[in-house]
Amino acid sequence: MSDEPIYYDQYDRLIDDDPYPIFKRLREEAPLWYNEKYDFWVLSRFEDVRQASLDTDTFSSNYGTVLELMDDDPTNHTSIINEDPPYHNQLRAVVAPFFTPAKISSFEDEVREIVVGYLAPLEGKGEFDFVQDFARWVPMDVVSALLGIPQEDRKMINTWGDQINHRDEGQVELGPVQVEAFSRSNAYFENMLMQRRAHPRDDLASAIATGSCVDEQGERPLTTDEAVAMIQIIGIAGNETASRLLASAAWLLGKYPEQRQKLRDDPKLIPKAVEELLRIDPPSPIQFRRVLADVEMHGTVIPKGSNIGLLTASANRDDRQYEDPDRFDIERTPKRHVAFGYGIHSCLGAWVARLEVRVALEEVLARFPDWQVDEANMQRVRTSTVRGFSHVPVRMMGLMEH
Numbered sequence: 001m002s003d004e005p006i007y008y009d010q011y012d013r014l015i016d017d018d019p020y021p022i023f024k025r026l027r028e029e030a031p032l033w034y035n036e037k038y039d040f041w042v043l044s045r046f047e048d049v050r051q052a053s054l055d056t057d058t059f060s061s062n063y064g065t066v067l068e069l070m071d072d073d074p075t076n077h078t079s080i081i082n083e084d085p086p087y088h089n090q091l092r093a094v095v096a097p098f099f100t101p102a103k104i105s106s107f108e109d110e111v112r113e114i115v116v117g118y119l120a121p122l123e124g125k126g127e128f129d130f131v132q133d134f135a136r137w138v139p140m141d142v143v144s145a146l147l148g149i150p151q152e153d154r155k156m157i158n159t160w161g162d163q164i165n166h167r168d169e170g171q172v173e174l175g176p177v178q179v180e181a182f183s184r185s186n187a188y189f190e191n192m193l194m195q196r197r198a199h200p201r202d203d204l205a206s207a208i209a210t211g212s213c214v215d216e217q218g219e220r221p222l223t224t225d226e227a228v229a230m231i232q233i234i235g236i237a238g239n240e241t242a243s244r245l246l247a248s249a250a251w252l253l254g255k256y257p258e259q260r261q262k263l264r265d266d267p268k269l270i271p272k273a274v275e276e277l278l279r280i281d282p283p284s285p286i287q288f289r290r291v292l293a294d295v296e297m298h299g300t301v302i303p304k305g306s307n308i309g310l311l312t313a314s315a316n317r318d319d320r321q322y323e324d325p326d327r328f329d330i331e332r333t334p335k336r337h338v339a340f341g342y343g344i345h346s347c348l349g350a351w352v353a354r355l356e357v358r359v360a361l362e363e364v365l366a367r368f369p370d371w372q373v374d375e376a377n378m379q380r381v382r383t384s385t386v387r388g389f390s391h392v393p394v395r396m397m398g399l400m401e402h
């Protein structure tokens with residue numbers, strides 16, 4: 001126990017560097033905690049986060065899920081991530097068939113080709129930046145292959161995604177850079193939609209463009225706003241997050257060589273390692289909700305209308321759920337984690353992320369037996385939603401003898 005008052009917010013860079021000690025104090029001392037500065041509540045224990053994620057009648061996504069983007073008009077939000085049932089389920093049903101494990105695994109060869117394409121120029125290099133030279137680009141290419149985004153546009157879209165998420169030191173609200181990047185990406189995806197409506201192809205953007213949704217009145221085509229929002233969230237949501245997961249993998253497997261060796265000895269452990277990476281350092285640590293009715297938790301009433309953060313990254317380290325939760329152990333018996341959220345909003349692209357990170361690790365480990373991370377020169381992205389590294393300089397060892 002510390003005498004220091006507990007404090008957490010997702011904008012504070014010092015906290016962002018290592019929030020886990022604060023998460024532990026929250027879970028132990030204040031499992032429901034109120035942030036006066038930014039006027040929000042947080043839940044930090046596994047079971048609370050899980051229950052709140054399931055109770056969409058009380059904890060709504062319809063007013064936004066990022067604190068600084070929340071407002072009082074539910075109709076301002078068009079993405080599935082910001083909808084409640086039944087509308088959410090109607091929209092999700094349009095794309096869900098494209099994201100099943102079976103459907104996604106049929107992309108494995110394509111994903112491997114993408115991964116190998118980025119690794120080939122790095123082979124034989126003693127040093128490179130694992131994120132800037134590799135991890136940054138793979139998820140963008142994978143999602144682009146699914147959606148049908150042409151090669152020449154991918155870098156631009158990836159940059160918009162970075163700009164939308166980035167916050168300068170002390171910046172909370174969107175600035176001109178974010179607004180501009182958002183409106184450019186919106187215009188791009190709207191144009192893509194119009195092209196696919198006119199000339200459908202064999203890609204997910206065409207399936208969305210020509211797709212229909214079943215609501216209370218029956219089947220109807222998606223509106224332009226719905227379809228653009230769908231393509232946009234799929235095109236952008238998975239890039240930052242999956243790149244950060246790969247960045248963490250490079251860092252943690254560099255830091256724990258014995259764990260990395262286990263994966264080299266038995267690559268079948270890689271899927272387990274991916275779950276452990278998601279658990280121990282999830283790229284999307286907090287999801288916000290609007291409280292729709294007074295609700296009592298831990299002896300305190302959270303008033304109707306409050307904003308509340310579900311601290312999934314803290315839930316994943318809850319010792320009520322995991323033994324020795326701060327230990328990175330790729331052989332941990334798999335247990336559910338909430339790195340992909342939980343309940344109806346749980347990540348649509350989870351199997352895409354699992355596939356690309358598994359294949360990336362298989363190919364990296366097959367080429368690079370041993371590496372060290374230059375921790376002093378690692379850098380983090382600074383956003384209020386995604387947490388992880390933008391730069392992970394690595395030095396590859398033992399290349400000659402393998």
Ligand code: HEM
Pocket residue numbers: 061065080081082092143233234235237238239241242245282283284287288312338339340341342344345346347348349350352353
């Ligand atoms: C490691 C990578 C990823 C992580 C950690 C991650 C994390 C999450 C989380 C925590 C949520 C739930 C948000 C909430 O409850 O408010 C979510 C939702 C979502 N994710 Fe992911 N994600 C990843 C990759 C992807 C990919 C690759 C895609 C697309 C191909 C994607 C598309 C989506 C979409 C569309 C939703 C909204 C689902 C809904 O509201 O029904 N994500 N993701």
